[in-house]
Amino acid sequence: MRRVVITGLGVVSALGTNAAGNWDSLAAARSGIAPITLFPNDALTAKVAAEVKGYNTLDHFPEKQSAFMDRFAQFAVVAAREAVGHSGIAFDGQLKSRTAVVVGSGVGGITTLDENFERLYKNGLRVHPFCIPRFMANAGASHVSMALGITGPSFTVASACASANHALGVALQMLRAGAVDVALSGGSEATITFGTMKGWEALRVMAPDACRPFSAGRRGMVLGEGAGIFVLETLEHAKARGAAILAELMAVGMSSDAGDLTLPNLEGPTAAMRAALAEAAMAPEAIDYINAHGTGTIANDATETKAIHAVFGGHARAVPVSSTKSAHGHGLGAAGAIELAATLLAMKHGVVPATLNYVEPDPACDLNLVVNQPREARIDAAMSNSFAFGGLNAVVIVRRFAG
Amino acid sequence: MSDLASNVYDIIAKNGRVDRSEIRPDAKLVDLKIESLDVVEIVFALEEKFGIEIPFDAAQPQVKFETVGDVVAAVEGLVAAKKPA
Structure with a gap:
């Protein structure tokens, strides 16, 4: 392939x-x-x-x-x-x-x-x-x-x-x-x-x-x-053509909730993240950063947290997670692209961008969240989540190109 | 039952797609299988019907909206507040 x-x-x-x-x-x-x-x-x-x-x-x-x-x-x-x-x-x-x-x-x-x-x-x-x-x-x-x-x-x-x-x-x-x-x-x-x-x-x-x-x-x-x-x-x-390579596009895992029109369910996002990992032939532990869908709604963030736990198991509490929507807003049809740009730049600079405006922990969102200030971290592989109204999910995985 | 309550029941039945006979003051919306988007539609319909603004948002409901009785009480309060004293 x-x-x-x-x-x-x-x-x-x-x-x-x-x-x-x-x-x-x-x-x-x-x-x-x-x-x-x-x-x-x-x-x-x-x-x-x-x-x-x-x-x-x-x-x-x-x-x-x-x-x-x-x-x-x-x-x-x-x-x-x-x-x-x-x-x-x-x-x-x-x-x-x-x-x-x-x-x-x-x-x-x-x-x-x-x-x-x-x-x-x-x-x-x-x-x-x-x-x-x-x-x-x-x-x-x-x-x-x-x-x-x-x-x-x-x-x-x-x-x-x-x-x-x-x-x-x-x-x-x-x-x-x-x-x-x-x-x-x-x-x-x-x-x-x-x-x-x-x-x-x-x-x-x-x-x-x-x-x-x-x-x-x-x-x-x-x-x-x-x-x-x-x-x-x-x-x-x-x-x-001797191009400089920013990263390898490993996978885009997709799924549909076939459930509620606007309320997310657990199965759809879980399936999309699993499909992406399977397509990339990567273990969850290989992911160094998740740029979450993280819209800031009660429903999305709690559901996405559960889905990340379901997919990543013990690694869910270790892998840094942030939602850059707190900075650039929800770009709807552009969201995944603006966030992939943030993810690739984070990979390049070795810095995980923060979830801004974070006040205090919500027990329903128990992840290794990078909050309010960016955090230095080497990122060799990253996942970027998008979960749409209509229950349509697509998850991107990129990896540092290693020949 | 007051006209207002009867109107609220009608709106809950229509927009929540629930049989009118199942709607009682102590019935919880969630037990009537009224989902989040239906609640938003009910709020919208109530606002249009009564010319009020219901301070309801999904993240931080400023009005209690658990049972049918809660909905009626909220609408009664807002309609009363609208009338000049």
């Missing part, structure tokens, strides 16, 4: 619009969560979010191009450009058609839809002609393919909060199967709109102040946005 490696990383989140910015914030235990500025937040119960700050469209795209691009598609392209630059790969000749773009998005261009339909319903005005092409869920993948001239298979994978991890899983399978030699994969999302926030508010799972995963007194999740894109290559291809 072909081995698959990661040779480029690009990330946009509330922690920064590139990898360096994201890592600086994670290493300094800085949170990107703040009062919402994208629209007036007076009518919201939960008035905070993890917005991508200081983002100016025209810094990244000429107006003629950005007019066609929703915020989520822009984030995808910004991250993809960084990943490609980082990997040093050039898409010329045959490689264009031997490269795939598989980008997760749970929602698509909801900012565009929200703006257009607000005008339509309030004033009976017409809808802008770019509304549909900006809104479509595949716009992120399409703009990445267009921006980089990639002509191989390109599409979007949607599974709410697990979209990015599922996308990485599909790209991994395509590379292993020999369908392509290179894939740009990850996730992209931008859903901090008034309508979306009211929708989350109605579900009553939003924290009004801060995201404090696994902590006693946690109040729920905080919405984030952004993108993470990775250059994946077959090992053979990466070696042939």
Whole structure:
């Protein structure tokens, strides 16, 4: 079976619009969560979010191009450009058609839809002609393919909060199967709109102040946005061009709860983590860090803790666990990608990023949690969890490349 | 039974997908097999029906919502608080 490696990383989140910015914030235990500025937040119960700050469209795209691009598609392209630059790969000749773009998005261009339909319903005005092409869920993948001239298979994978991890899983399978030699994969999302926030508010799972995963007194999740894109290559291809290898993508274990639409169960996440370990042919003890799904809701964090105990046995109390959602918010379809970026950067720097805003232990979350301050640790292999609404789970394992 | 209680029962029956006859003041929502998302929908329906805001969130319920009687009491309290003294 072909081995698959990661040779480029690009990330946009509330922690920064590139990898360096994201890592600086994670290493300094800085949170990107703040009062919402994208629209007036007076009518919201939960008035905070993890917005991508200081983002100016025209810094990244000429107006003629950005007019066609929703915020989520822009984030995808910004991250993809960084990943490609980082990997040093050039898409010329045959490689264009031997490269795939598989980008997760749970929602698509909801900012565009929200703006257009607000005008339509309030004033009976017409809808802008770019509304549909900006809104479509595949716009992120399409703009990445267009921006980089990639002509191989390109599409979007949607599974709410697990979209990015599922996308990485599909790209991994395509590379292993020999369908392509290179894939740009990850996730992209931008859903901090008034309508979306009211929708989350109605579900009553939003924290009004801060995201404090696994902590006693946690109040729920905080919405984030952004993108993470990775250059994946077959090992053979990466070696042939002398690429620097960040890590090997060992596995993406997947499962479905087939249970409640929103309430997590124990079996689904357990099965996905076990599937990932089996696919990677690794023992639980080989995992040095878990970047948890850790949304900060009562239900997720307690259930995820139980699932980690079920899968890791005695190692569950030893392996460092953190949820970086406490810093960059819940990026939904981008979450797995922003978190894989955090995981790869943690591996590179030998530092486990912290779960911020932690107040005190919750007996239901009895793990070796890295809280409030990052912790130095050598990470040779790491797991990154995503468990979506709809009961769809996808768990990524990466390992330091050792030849 | 008051009209208010009767309306609350109707909403619990409809949004909780529970037989109206099973709804008694001491019945626990969990025993009626009303799941978390159903509770959220019931809260939403009660807010719409009575023009109130119920301070209920899954992480830190500020209102007690264990039994049908709790729900009726919470709605009664909020409706009474809404009326000018």
